[in-house]
Amino acid sequence: MSSRSNDDGIFHDINDDHGGHSNDDNASGNHKAFKFEIANNQVTAVYELKNGELDRKSLDDNGRKFYTVDGSDVIRTEIKPFGTEITRYSDTDGDGLYLRVSEQWQISPNANGAIPKFTGPISYFGTSGDDHIAVRGGEDCHGGSGSDDFIFREADHLRIEDFHSSEHDMLIFDTGLGLTSREQLAQYITDSHHDGQNFIVNFGSNVSITLVGVQPDQVSWDDVSVMS
Numbered sequence: 353m354s355s356r357s358n359d360d361g362i363f364h365d366i367n368d369d370h371g372g373h374s375n376d377d378n379a380s381g382n383h384k385a386f387k388f389e390i391a392n393n394q395v396t397a398v399y400e401l402k403n404g405e406l407d408r409k410s411l412d413d414n415g416r417k418f419y420t421v422d423g424s425d426v427i428r429t430e431i432k433p434f435g436t437e438i439t440r441y442s443d444t445d446g447d448g449l450y451l452r453v454s455e456q457w458q459i460s461p462n463a464n465g466a467i468p469k470f471t472g473p474i475s476y477f478g479t480s481g482d483d484h485i486a487v488r489g490g491e492d493c494h495g496g497s498g499s500d501d502f503i504f505r506e507a508d509h510l511r512i513e514d515f516h517s518s519e520h521d522m523l524i525f526d527t528g529l530g531l532t533s534r535e536q537l538a539q540y541i542t543d544s545h546h547d548g549q550n551f552i553v554n555f556g557s558n559v560s561i562t563l564v565g566v567q568p569d570q571v572s573w574d575d576v577s578v579m580s
């Protein structure tokens with residue numbers, strides 16, 4: 353973390369929420385992959401594929417989330433301070449492993465505190481058109497061509513494979529944690545550098561953003577929007 357003694361610890365908080373490190377080399381084309389046991393149209397067990405092994409996960413996290421079956425997809429609903437997060441999982445190639453395909457934040461009418469702005473569905477897979485792309489740990493995020501909004505909602509080791517300022521791709525921080533400005537976000541940056549291939553921004557040791565193949569003069573604060 354930053355050595356600033358009087359910061360308000362936003363990123364510290366989210367690190368705690370997410371357990372910090374997720375350098376898990378997984379899965380399926382560098383997407384997080386999951387397996388579900390389903391009986392009588394109900395999800396009875398959840399596993400995440402990690403390092404080639406199925407790691408069993410809690411079905412409900414003490415009542416904070418639940419899974420339902422929707423046709424051939426699985427939906428996870430997670431309770432958030434502002435409402436719910438709806439994540440859709442799909443097994444599009446029929447190999448028994450499910451990938452996250454989209455997510456949506458729904459704001460509760462009586463939500464208080466910090467409230468995220470973007471409430472439409474966002475995708476884990478880019479198209480040739482303009483997309484809203486989920487930037488999540490364990491994913492190699494691809495927007496494809498077109499003007500794509502890469503939406504940051506969690507603090508983790510994050511990686512965007514095809515950020516192109518020239519396509520008017522944008523880096524959008526909508527964390528729901530109360531960030532209000534680029535200046536505030538910048539305070540959490542502990543280091544940024546180009547490693548010869550990629551542009552990397554570190555926010556302490558548990559949080560980083562890697563823009564694959566991006567030169568330092570190919571990204572600027574003009575490409576960044578802070579929404580919440």
Ligand SMILES: [Ca+2]
Pocket residue numbers: 478479480481482483495496497498499500
């Ligand atoms: Ca696109």
Ligand SMILES: [Ca+2]
Pocket residue numbers: 495496497498499500514516519521
């Ligand atoms: Ca793009």
